[in-house]
Amino acid sequence: MYNGFIGFISILILGGVIYAKLWWDGSGMSWKFTKWYSLLFLIAALAVGIGIWVTGSAI
Numbered sequence: 001m002y003n004g005f006i007g008f009i010s011i012l013i014l015g016g017v018i019y020a021k022l023w024w025d026g027s028g029m030s031w032k033f034t035k036w037y038s039l040l041f042l043i044a045a046l047a048v049g050i051g052i053w054v055t056g057s058a059i
Contacts, residue, residue: 003052003053003056004049004050004051004052004053005049007045007048007049007051007052008045008046008048008049009045010048011041011044011045011048011049012041012042012045014041015037015038015040015041015044015045019034019037
């Protein structure tokens with residue numbers, strides 16, 4: 001279970017770093033983009049976290 005949590009948090013941090021880089025470059029991101037981007041990375045983080053938790057190893 002602990003490894004699944006680490007996978008979940010790692011994907012969220014990765015998404016945050018990529019988002020911060022895009023924001024810093026001044027891409028002019030809209031609120032709509034931010035919502036879709038957040039939803040996409042939340043789904044990816046859940047998939048990775050649950051996948052690692054169920055299988056007991058990395059996907």
